[in-house]
Amino acid sequence: MSRTERLLDILQILRRHRRPVSGAVLAQETGVSLRTLYRDIATLQSMGAEIDGEPGMGYVLKPGFLLPPLMLSPTEIEALALGLKWASQRTDAPMGEAARNAMAKVGAVLPPELRHRFEDDALAVIPRWEAAEREDLPVIRQALGEERKLLLGYADQHGARSERVVWPITVGYMDATQILAAWCELRGDYRHFRVDRIEHVTLLPARMPRRRRDLQKEWRDTILQNRPAAPS
């Protein structure tokens, strides 16, 4: 048995007992002397294990697990970061707190170039309405960025085709469906367009008469008010 295995054994023994365990019992179960056991405890504590021990009482391990060394690819680290960011933004306070703690622990051991990647805002959990991915999306994104109108060729559920001049607000997801939320000049109201039903898209030279940020705010408000509103 290597020392590393023995350290993990000690943690497992502590985890198994609900009451304090004396050093003597731990030493006997791991087959080492008491002096070595004390050294092992000190090593585990220096590795971050929260083990409490007081004279006449024995050792108690705060619940936890020592995750051994793992080799992770950059993308796996990004997935970890993204997932933890998502979890930390839940309104479920204990879980969110735990996610933030886990993020801090992982972040503390990363080298600078990976830590930068870990904390990169571009990795922030995108709001519910997330970036879609489609071939003409560069054009849509350009319009979003430059706050210019778009001419859409659109086919609705029944195959009815129409042309719309719209002011794009955001592109995102609902479930697995990608949609464009926009102000539609034809309808004089906010509308959602499934990206996969957009047949073609043309960037128009005309700029949107209102800031996209303001439109987005109003759009969100109207969604939450259950009723579309005309732009003021």
Added chain:
Amino acid sequence: MSRTERLLDILQILRRHRRPVSGAVLAQETGVSLRTLYRDIATLQSMGAEIDGEPGMGYVLKPGFLLPPLMLSPTEIEALALGLKWASQRTDAPMGEAARNAMAKVGAVLPPELRHRFEDDALAVIPRWEAAEREDLPVIRQALGEERKLLLGYADQHGARSERVVWPITVGYMDATQILAAWCELRGDYRHFRVDRIEHVTLLPARMPRRRRDLQKEWRDTILQNRPAAPS
């Protein structure tokens, strides 16, 4: 410098170079002999580091990071699990794949009692429209489960109060706002209600005249069609 630190150093040196690095350079930079360097490489490889080395060429590290031992609480592990599950269900295939790989790696090193917790289905990522958390949500959930109508006391954005009899469809999130999507008898249409503006909620004995699943499908369709529709 402990051996563990030296192993991590080697990885960082390899990560810093874009071309192969010879064993001699690594040995010199870490201050050990070439023979020891070879042993260290063998150790890192046995720990999962993907280091390629060929005669006359030098060593190349495939991108990755050796996450050193971390002490995580059970809740932190759950947060990790939840976040990775969320990431693995994204439609972004490379990220999802990475999340699944990371999950497999973490799961492989967990002891049985924690692995069970890690893989617990109750930790499954709830779909986009997730369970909200509010005191009267048990009543709302009961109505959802039993497909019964709800009487809502609601205050809108301007503080205007109203009473609505609704057929609840789902409860979930948009951004950080929790909303109830429902068919509203008062308006004869689908409506969204911010949960935090619901002043009170009463479970009615009457059952919804249509299945919630059908309503949900139609509600989604109307959202994506950009136009509310009356129930048929």
Added chain:
DNA sequence: ACCCTGCTGACAAAAACTGACAGCAGACCA
């Protein structure tokens, strides 16, 4: 063939770990 490099085994020297022993200290109880 020569050069550069990775790789492995053997073995003595160096370093780290272990157990036995001694002594200090805290908590609890009679």
Added chain:
DNA sequence: TGGTCTGCTGTCAGTTTTTGTCAGCAGGGT
């Protein structure tokens, strides 16, 4: 107060592991 149970630390000889030196094999490129 004394006794018991327990955690803690230092010292040192014995044990184990790691390291460096040396030798030799092998692959790739010129």
